[in-house]
Each structure stands twice: as structure tokens, then as C-alpha cells.
Amino acid sequence: MIVILAIDALEYSLVEEFNCYDLKQKFYGKTDISEFSQPRTIVLWSSFMTGKNMEKEIVSIGDKEMWYIKLDIENTFFNQFKNPKIIDLPGFTYSKEQHENERKLLKEFFDSENDEEKRNIRAAYNNIAFEHHRKIKQEFTSALKGDFDLVLGYFSVADVIGHLNFGNRTMMKMIYKDLDEIAGMISNTFIVLSDHGMERVGIFGDHSNYGFWSTGFKDIGNPRITDFAGIIKEMAEVKK
Amino acid sequence: MSEQKLKFVIVGHVDHGKSTLIGRLLYDTNSLPEGKIEEIRQLCESLGKDIEFGYVMDHLEEERDQGITIDTAQTFFSTEKRDYVIIDAPGHVEFVKNMISGASQAEAAVLIVDAEEGVKEQTKRHAYILGMLGLSQVIAVINKMDLVDFDQKKFETVKKDLMEFLSDVKIKPSYVIPISAKNGDFIAKRTGTMDWYNGPTLLEGLDAFKTKESANNNPLRFVVQDVYSFDKRIIAGRVESGIIRKGDKIKVLPSGEDTYIKSVEEYLRNVTEAEAGKSIGITTEDKLFIDRGNVIVHDTDMPIVTKKIKANIFWMDRAPLKKGETLTFRCATQEVSCEIEKINRVINSSSLELIAENASEIRNREVANVVIRTDKPVVVENFNKIEELGRFVLGRDDTCASGIITEMEQ
Numbered sequence: 023m024i025v026i027l028a029i030d031a032l033e034y035s036l037v038e039e040f041n042c043y044d045l046k047q048k049f050y051g052k053t054d055i056s057e058f059s060q061p062r063t064i065v066l067w068s069s070f071m072t073g074k075n076m077e078k079e080i081v082s083i084g085d086k087e088m089w090y091i092k093l094d095i096e097n098t099f100f101n102q103f104k105n106p107k108i109i110d111l112p113g114f115t116y117s118k119e120q121h122e123n124e125r126k127l128l129k130e131f132f133d134s135e136n137d138e139e140k141r142n143i144r145a146a147y148n149n150i151a152f153e154h155h156r157k158i159k160q161e162f163t164s165a166l167k168g169d170f171d172l173v174l175g176y177f178s179v180a181d182v183i184g185h186l187n188f189g190n191r192t193m194m195k196m197i198y199k200d201l202d203e204i205a206g207m208i209s210n211t212f213i214v215l216s217d218h219g220m221e222r223v224g225i226f227g228d229h230s231n232y233g234f235w236s237t238g239f240k241d242i243g244n245p246r247i248t249d250f251a252g253i254i255k256e257m258a259e260v261k262k
Numbered sequence: 263m264s265e266q267k268l269k270f271v272i273v274g275h276v277d278h279g280k281s282t283l284i285g286r287l288l289y290d291t292n293s294l295p296e297g298k299i300e301e302i303r304q305l306c307e308s309l310g311k312d313i314e315f316g317y318v319m320d321h322l323e324e325e326r327d328q329g330i331t332i333d334t335a336q337t338f339f340s341t342e343k344r345d346y347v348i349i350d351a352p353g354h355v356e357f358v359k360n361m362i363s364g365a366s367q368a369e370a371a372v373l374i375v376d377a378e379e380g381v382k383e384q385t386k387r388h389a390y391i392l393g394m395l396g397l398s399q400v401i402a403v404i405n406k407m408d409l410v411d412f413d414q415k416k417f418e419t420v421k422k423d424l425m426e427f428l429s430d431v432k433i434k435p436s437y438v439i440p441i442s443a444k445n446g447d448f449i450a451k452r453t454g455t456m457d458w459y460n461g462p463t464l465l466e467g468l469d470a471f472k473t474k475e476s477a478n479n480n481p482l483r484f485v486v487q488d489v490y491s492f493d494k495r496i497i498a499g500r501v502e503s504g505i506i507r508k509g510d511k512i513k514v515l516p517s518g519e520d521t522y523i524k525s526v527e528e529y530l531r532n533v534t535e536a537e538a539g540k541s542i543g544i545t546t547e548d549k550l551f552i553d554r555g556n557v558i559v560h561d562t563d564m565p566i567v568t569k570k571i572k573a574n575i576f577w578m579d580r581a582p583l584k585k586g587e588t589l590t591f592r593c594a595t596q597e598v599s600c601e602i603e604k605i606n607r608v609i610n611s612s613s614l615e616l617i618a619e620n621a622s623e624i625r626n627r628e629v630a631n632v633v634i635r636t637d638k639p640v641v642v643e644n645f646n647k648i649e650e651l652g653r654f655v656l657g658r659d660d661t662c663a664s665g666i667i668t669e670m671e672q
Contacts, residue, residue, distance in 0.1 A: 041276075148308070149308070152308035152309065155309070156309070156310050159310070190324075191320060191323075191324045192302070192305070192317055192320040192321045192324055193305060195317070195320055196305050196306070196309060196314075196317060197309070200309045200311075
């Protein structure tokens with residue numbers, strides 16, 4: 023089994039600051055996403071799974087609609103595996119309802135001018151993000167025990183929570199430590215990959231223009247996100 | 263609460279539970295601002311976990327960063343007996359530097375060891391530095407007993423390993439306590455988890471320690487700052503420790519000449535004695551040659567007058583100190599030239615790793631045990647006896663190092 027821990031907005035500097043040993047593995051670094059005009063989640067994950075820059079194609083669908091696309095497995099490197107389990111990946115299996123709920127609350131938060139109302143919206147937003155995270159964690163942990171040749175778990179908590187709470191260091195540390203714990207549960211060869219990182223804007227967070235990667239087997243330098251399809255295919259070949 | 267506050271530091275391997283222990287101490291002594299623990303509990307629950315006290319420190323640090331709490335480097339809690347200050351050093355370098363320079367002097371230490379992992383290299387380094395700094399009030403806690411089913415045998419094994427090492431570095435802990443910082447076992451209260459342990463809880467152990475004695479109770483050390491001749495000859499200085507009284511028989515060091523105190527002079531006050539901390543003047547019965555840098559003492563419990571000192575120093579100049587180099591040695595108001603005769607041991611203050619023994623140089627931010635030879639006799643003390651005469655600085659044009667005296671040759 024090959025495992026991919028796909029973490030949205032996992033920020034290189036916080037992995038370092040919070041000493042997330044298991045997320046770092048033996049080799050780790052930043053990805054180069056400079057070929058993209060903006061660090062958009064759907065664009066980056068779609069490019070990851072297809073192994074080619076999908077920006078033009080995805081952007082042409084429209085900002086809102088792009089979140090509903092589901093790429094055909096035949097257009098992704100997942101087709102190299104007999105029994106892959108892809109959990110919640112944007113552009114492939116991501117929960118539309120979850121995303122819509124988050125977007126709705128985010129909009130309400132920024133539209134509101136009342137402090138107490140903002141606090142309540144933030145609490146509701148955080149709650150649905152954490153609830154989803156617990157669900158995905160459970161699904162991922164079960165999948166690790168299953169009979170799959172590829173398990174990809176996509177975790178959005180660092181991104182979703184980060185957008186409204188990146189200035190809350192304790193909250194972010196707890197999330198990173200939890201993600202580190204998830205990485206620590208994986209006993210197979212695995213890759214940790216983020217689409218982009220996150221930078222602080224006041225108490226909020228915005229996407230940074232590089233991502234994070236780590237492996238336990240190879241230093242891959244400063245790869246592009248589109249390089250991973252090839253790297254994972256190679257790993258699968260070696261396994262065979 | 264009548265006693266003074268006790269300052270202590272918690273040291274040990276990075277993963278052995280230091281933050282959790284601090285969080286637990288604050289929680290069990292009701293020292294956390296209202297609502298804080300609830301926020302952390304809720305966050306832990308959101309991630310499907312039990313409360314983790316380690317995050318209490320993160321929360322407090324965050325507030326400090328935002329300027330919400332007033333103090334920036336110290337954490338406070340209280341027991342029924344007294345107040346405590348946990349000295350919070352951001353890293354080894356700061357801890358060692360602050361301890362040697364006196365910026366934040368811990369009076370006690372808690373050495374934390376993981377019951378599962380046992381004594382690690384970092385545990386040893388930290389213990390070594392405690393020994394080097396002369397801390398004698400030490401409690402060792404064997405943490406995470408919950409992970410080893412509160413097993414007495416496991417505790418005894420780790421304790422034996424630890425005691426063997428501590429005896430090598432001349433540290434004799436007052437107590438070795440099995441605890442679970444996570445669950446709160448034997449921190450503030452006894453729980454039914456370890457009936458085989460009859461010793462104190464951590465807070466009881468800390469309460470048994472002594473705060474620094476009042477400098478008034480120490481032997482007299484009056485450090486001369488200057489001598490003025492008006493209608494009478496006034497010797498101005500500061501009482502660093504002890505009490506000086508009219509009529510006292512005194513000895514002037516380093517010369518060793520004896521005389522009596524004729525009067526104690528304090529500006530606009532009519533006094534016959536002065537206690538530690540006072541800057542005053544005195545007149546003497548006999549007209550002796552007394553100068554800046556001299557130390558006036560009673561003729562019992564005298565300091566050492568020597569030209570050879572063994573000390574631990576923290577070097578803080580970009581240009582390394584070379585063995586044999588001549589520097590200025592300043593201790594209280596004494597100022598003499600000195601030479602670094604021997605560099606016994608050099609330690610990296612960040613990793614606490616031993617860099618070299620019998621070395622030829624000390625680089626920036628390194629800690630070293632050295633032998634210093636002064637060109638004239640100086641009046642000094644072991645740092646642990648009288649701090650004011652046991653601490654010194656070394657300088658080129660500017661101050662390059664601070665140090666504490668561990669041994670003197672008479």
C-alpha cells in the first residue's frame with residue numbers, strides 16, 4: 023500500500039515551528055507552484071492527480087463551479103492502481119455539501135458587522151470544519167487497515183480553520199499536532215503533500231505561494247506539484 | 263503567606279512533558295485566568311481528544327505575544343505556603359546566560375524524565391548544567407507513569423539509572439517523585455494510582471525548599487566604592503551582605519589590616535548600623551590605606567583572597583577568547599587584569615553538548631569551565647555562598663563574558 027497524506031494549506035514554516043516530526047519524515051521541503059497564477063486549491067489538486075497544469079481548463083469553468091468538478095479516474099494517475107481509495111479529494115471525491123456550508127458561513131462572517139454575531143458564526147464555522155475533520159480522520163484510519171494499494175486522505179482542516187483563525191497560534195498548533203499524529207499512524211511508505219501553504223493576514227490566513235512535501239525515502243528537492251504523479255507511479259512500479 | 267517567592271526552572275528532554283507539567287501546575291493551583299482552560303478543553307474535544315495541559319503554555323505565550331499578560335518571561339502560581347515563579351527560558355542559551363549573568367536566578371530546579379523513555383542524552387545535559395550552575399535544590403520527577411501502568415518496578419529502574427548519572431554530576435535530588443502530569447497524579451494531590459509511593463507530591467516537595475536567605479543573615483561584605491576626605495575621612499560603599507555596626511571590629515581585604523568602625527554615615531540620617539543593600543559611608547578608628555575595590559569584613563567567616571579562581575563563564579563576544587589572553591576581571595568594585603590560564607571544558611550552550619576538554623579557545627555563546635589567574639589578589643567567594651562576590655564579568659574594551667566562581671585557591 024502506498025499512502026498519500028494530502029493536506030490543504032499545510033504551511034512549511036509551521037511544520038518546522040511546531041516540530042511535527044512525523045509530517046516531516048526524513049526528507050521534506052517546499053513545492054514550486056510558481057507556474058500557477060494563483061494558489062487555487064482545485065487547480066492545484068487537479069494538476070497533482072493528472073500530472074499536468076490544469077489551471078486554464080479549471081479556471082475556465084468558473085470560480086464557483088470549479089468546486090463541483092469530478093475528474094475521470096482515467097485522466098489521473100490513480101488508474102495505475104487496482105484498488106485505490108481516494109478520500110475527499112477536491113476535483114475527485116470532495117464533499118460538495120461540506121464546501122458549500124463552509125463557503126456560506128465564511129460569507130456570513132465577512133458580511134456581518136456585529137461582533138457577537140461574528141463570534142457565533144466563527145464558532146459554527148469551526149464546528150463544521152472540526153466535525154468534518156474527525157469524520158475524515160476516522161475514514162482514513164479505517165482505510166489504512168483495508169485492502170487498498172493506494173490510500174489518499176485529503177484533510178482540509180488546516181486550510182478551512184486557518185482562513186478564519188490563522189492568528190490563533192494555539193488552535194493552529196493543535197491542528198498541526200493532530201495532523202502530525204495522523205502521519206505517525208501510517209506504517210506504510212507515504213508522501214505528505216500540500217497544495218499551498220498559508221500566511222498570516224492579521225488574525226486571518228491566506229494561501230502562500232509554495233506548498234509542502236515530505237517522504238521517507240528520497241530527497242526530491244523543490245518539485246512541482248505536477249511531478250508527483252510520476253513519482254507515485256514510480257513508487258508503485260517499485261512495489262510491484 | 264509570609265515566605266518569599268521561590269523561583270524555579272523545569273528542565274529535561276523536550277518530549278518528556280515539561281509544558282504539560284507547567285500547564286498542570288497552573289491548573290491544579292487555580293492560577294489560570296478564567297475561561298482559558300475551557301477554551302483548551304473545547305479545542306481538544308473538537309479534535310476528539312482529552313484535554314492536553316501542554317497547550318496551556320502555548321495559550322499563555324500567545325497572550326504574551328499579544329501583550330495581554332503583563333509579564334513576558336515568568337509564570338506564576340501559589341500554594342498555601344508561598345508564591346512560585348517558573349522561570350521560562352525560551353532556550354538553553356538564554357537559560358544559561360540568564361543564570362550566569364544573574365538576570366533570572368533560579369533557586370531550585372525540577373528535572374523531568376519520561377517513565378517510558380527513561381534517561382536520555384538531553385536529560386543528562388540538563389542535569390549537567392544544573393550541576394555547573396550550582397543548583398542544589400533539585401526534585402526529579404518521573405513523568406508519564408500512566409503510560410507504564412503506574413508500575414513501581416519501572417519507576418525504580420528509571421530512578422536507579424537517573425540517580426547513577428546524577429551522582430556523577432554531583433546532584434543529589436531531594437526527592438524523586440512518580441507523577442502523571444497529564445492526569446494530575448502526585449502533582450498537587452495524591453491519587454490512588456501509586457499506593458506503593460509514600461513520598462511527597464511535587465508541590466509538597468517544592469514547599470519544602472528554602473527561598474534565598476536574606477542577605478542580612480550572611481557574613482558582612484562591605485564593598486568599598488570610594489574614599490572621600492572632608493572634615494573626616496569617609497569610606498563610601500555598599501553593604502552587599504550582613505550588617506555593619508558602629509564599634510565592630512573589621513578587617514580590610516586584601517591587605518588584612520584590622521581596625522574598628524568609628525561611625526556609620528548615612529545621608530541626612532543619624533544611624534549606628536546599616537544592613538545589606540544599603541549604600542553608606544563609614545569612618546574608622548585607625549587611618550588605614552583603604553581604596554576602591556577593597557572589601558571590609560568581620561574577622562569571622564572570611565572570604566578568600568586569591569589570585570587563582572575556577573569559574574564557569576558564558577562567553578558573548580564574536581571574537582573568541584584565547585587561552586592565555588589578558589582580560590579585565592571585575593567583581594563588585596574590584597578591577598584587575600587577569601589571564602585565562604586553563605580552559606577545562608567548553609560546552610555548546612544551545613545543544614549543551616561537550617565541545618572540547620582542555621581547549622585553546624571559547625567562541626561566542628559557549629559556556630566554559632576555566633581557571634583564571636589575576637595579576638593582583640582579589641576578594642571573592644564561591645557563588646553559592648555569597649552571590650555578590652561570586653559573580654564577575656570579564657572584559658576587553660567592553661564586557662565579553664559573565665561568570666560564576668566555583669572554587670578558589672588560597
